[in-house]
Amino acid sequence: MSKLRIYELAKELEISSKELITVLLEEFGIEAKNHMSVIDEEDGDLIKELYSEKKTSDEDKKEIVEEYEELVNEDIKKQERKNSKIKRGTNDKRDEDKKIENSVDEVIELEGTIVVKDLAEKLKKPATEVIKALIFEGVMANMNQEIDFNIAEKVIEKFGSLAVLKEAEAGKLAAEEVYAESIEDSEENEENEEKRPPIVTVMGHVDHGKTSLLDAIKHSKVTSTEAGGITQHIGAYTVDVNGEKVTFLDTPGHEAFTAMRARGAQITDIVILVVAADDGIMPQTVEAINHCKAAKVPMIVAINKMDRPAANPDKVKQELTEHGLLSEDWGGDTICVPVSAHTREGLDTLLEMVILTSEMLELNANPKRNAKGTVIEAKLDKGRGPLATLLVQNGTLSTGDSIIVGTTYGRIRAMLDDKGKKIKAAGPSIPVEVLGLSEVPAAGDRFIVVKDEKTARNMAESRKEKIRQENFQSSNRVSMENLYSQIQEGKVKELSVIVKADVQGSVEAIRQSIEKLSTDNVKVRVIHGGVGAITETDVSLAYASNAIIIGFNVRPDNNAIAVGERDNVEIKTYRIIYNALDDIKAAMMGMLEPEYKEVVLGRVEVRAVYKISNVGTIAGCYVLNGKITRNSSVRVLRQGIVIFESTLASLKRFKDDVKEAAAGFECGLSVEKFNDIKEGDIIEAYTMEEIKPKQI
Incomplete structure (x- = not known):
């Protein structure tokens, strides 16, 4: 009996694979794992009949549903307007309460930060007393250093006064918090959601063909511009696949870029794990698998380089099982697609699997809300200033929008798509390069659209101030726990x-x-x-x-x-x-400090002792093994016990000074600062050799 795959039947019925899996379970009691599962052709025919009957009734219902949705949307908008008015009223009341609360005697008004010397003047106290109070609070600061409001408030309270943050400052610092609340409120009432393109990250070991695979998909050459053929930056590209858009992220393969790869996995919907058919699983492949598992992202394995003579896809599948990934044709649920970036073999199948997997995920976003997303990459262009590649994850980003990105802000002057063309708006899952930011943001920063540039600037300054205060506290605070470690460092x-x-x-x-x-x-x-x-x-x-x-x-x-x-x-x-x-x-x-090891050069036995006035004790010796050199260090052994360590004062053979005496020869020697040499003593010659530091 012939078999039929779920995704093939879903395509024929013009429904999603997920919907078909649900129908199979509820109507027919057939359990299907995913869109790659198979069913009997007879069951497929029954489902086709069922859907042909449903189609006519569904078309009649569609008009009624659309009218109902319009009415519901109008009610929601009215309620949102009502809520915003209530919220504004609450904030006004909160401000009034704060003014009443602060009307106290002996109040010292402060800005966000204050210099210790100025604080002493406001308190009318010597600076030394204020510094002493700061030390008790665990802060080491001199009279010319700044402290933040929280620390100053504690010091002022100790002197019996009350500290108050200036209203302008309080409003500025609270701006971000208020805005964050409004963002959360809008998140809770997400409406008008539409299907969005999937964001696909290409991951894998270095030189396994990730960028070449992307090249084949989007008909361009990226690798040729990279040093050594290795991708050094994250790139984002949008391609059309059978009329549907897919956004691809190309992440670097070298292990040093683990953080960039991990960031790619966090913002992605699907991961294509590229494994070379002739190379198998490598360390960075394992790293990529772990990132995907941690991010709980579905994975499609592209077994690349199938055109190579040594290609062995079964070996790759076998190695995948060691990391908990079982290929679907071996009874598992991991999709493995043999491909070749060089010959374009299997690319259509790979892209089809991406589209089907995204259908199962039901990826939606609301294009009618303010945009928010993530910075994929950022750089400073000599002619155009700070440039940032942004990936819009929700809403629509338009030219002229004011945005805040981490501690950076700006108004978007121009937007370019992945092909370098100017565009006016970018919806969910679309990567764009934007101009108009005040500084270069950090890759991985979140961005949100705010009402105007002034708000964005205030929020950015507030964030910078917060970070500056945190850094100040961390660098100046002392405790018994870290005091010793600081000294030891x-x-x-x-x-x-x-x-x-x-x-x-x-x-x-x-x-x-x-x-x-x-x-x-x-x-x-x-x-x-x-x-x-x-x-x-x-x-x-x-x-x-x-x-x-x-x-x-x-x-x-x-x-x-x-x-x-x-x-x-x-x-x-x-x-x-x-x-x-x-x-x-x-x-x-x-x-590193050089390390030394001792190398024993040889041993000599004292056979006669001569005491010479104005010279000292001379030992007549026989070299037992190795050799003794003029510049070697020596130790005197008596019955196996070291009694003295020094250097040679002289080394002679007959009447001549020599540089060394080898095994089997006799010599005369004297030891620096040691005259108590006796017959039978053993003199051991050694030197200290420097060991090169091991590879770090």
């Missing part, structure tokens, strides 16, 4: 590094890779990371911090080169990350 050698790269994602990845190289003996610390060319400012920072500068895909400008040569600051530039890490390892090895 003076004994640990530290290599300071400044990282500059062409894109933010690379800065982040290199920073993590470099800091992972730290050992017990040498601590590696990235003191600064940024996007763009190496400048004079970077060199000045490196000079002041005794740091080295690592440039990745960037070069120093003329001023930086001149200042670097003058101040003897080391600037290293790289195109491939392997070389950067190797050089840092070498620098670390050079900082």
Whole structure:
């Protein structure tokens, strides 16, 4: 009896595979695991009859449902308007309560931060007393340092006064919190949801053909522009597959970019795991599998390079089972598709599986709300300023929108799609490159659209202030627990590094890779990371911090080169990350204290002792084994016990001074600062050899 796959039948009936699986279970009692499961052709015919009867009645119902939905949407909009009015009233009342609460005698008004000296003046107390109070609060600060409001408030209370945050400051710091609440409210009432394109991340081991596979899908060449044929940045591309859009993310394959790969897995819907048919599962393949499992993302395995003579897909499937992935044709639920980026074999099947898997996930988004999403990549362009590749995850992003991205803000002046064409709007799952941000954001930052640029700027400043205060507290607070460790850290050698790269994602990845190289003996610390060319400012920072500068895909400008040569600051530039890490390892090895091991050169036996005035004791010896050299260290052994260690004062054969005496020869010697030599003593000659540090 012939068989029929679920997705083939679903396509024929013009319904989703998920809907068909539900019908099979409820109407026929047939349990299907996924869209790749098979059923008998007879059962397929029965389902076709059932759907032909339903179709006519469904068309009649459709008009009634559409009218009902319009009425419901109108009611929801009215309720939302009512809620926003109530909320505004509540906030006004809260502000009035705050004013009443603060009307107290001996009130000191403060901004977000204050210098210790100014605080002492406001309190009319000596600065030393204020500093003492700060120490009791666990904060080490001198009179010229700034402290935040929370710390200042505690100090003021100790002196019997009350601290109040200025209303303007309080409003500014609360702006972000209020806006966050409104975002959450809109999340709870999501309506107008529509089907959105799936976001597919291509992952796998280095050189297994991830980018080549994408090239074959989108008919372009990305690999040729990458150093060493290795993708160094995240790229996002949208392609049409049978009339439906699919967004692909290409993540780098080198293990140093684990953080970038992990970020890709967090924002993706489906992962295509590329495994070379002639190579099998490799360390970074396992890493990618673990990222997918942690993110609970469905995975499609593309067994690439099927055109190679050594291709063995069964071996790949076997190795996948060791990591809990069983191919669907072996009775599991992992889709494995043999493909070849070179010959384009199996690409249509792979794309069809992507579309079917996305149908099962029922991916929806609301294009009518304010946009929000994630920064995929960011860089500083010489002519256009900060550029960021944004992936819209919900809502529609339009030219002219004001957005906040982490601690950065801006108004979108222009948007470019993945082909470099200007567009005016981008809906859910669409990647775009935007111009108009105030600074280069960090890759992985979330972005949201706000009502105007002023709001965005206030929120960005508020976030920066919050981070600055957190950094200040963490760097100045002392406790019994960390005091000893801070003192001890003076004994640990530290290599300071400044990282500059062409894109933010690379800065982040290199920073993590470099800091992972730290050992017990040498601590590696990235003191600064940024996007763009190496400048004079970077060199000045490196000079002041005794740091080295690592440039990745960037070069120093003329001023930086001149200042670097003058101040003897080391600037290293790289195109491939392997070389950067190797050089840092070498620098670390050079900082290690040299280790020495003892090498015994030989032993001599004392057979006669001569005492000569004004010279000391001379031993007549016979070399038992090895050799004894003029510059060797010696130890005197008597009945196996070391009684003295020193160096040779002289070494002679007959009347001549010699550099060494070998086994089987006689010699005369004297030991520096030791005259109590006796017949039968053994003199052991040794030297200390330096051991090169092991590879870090």
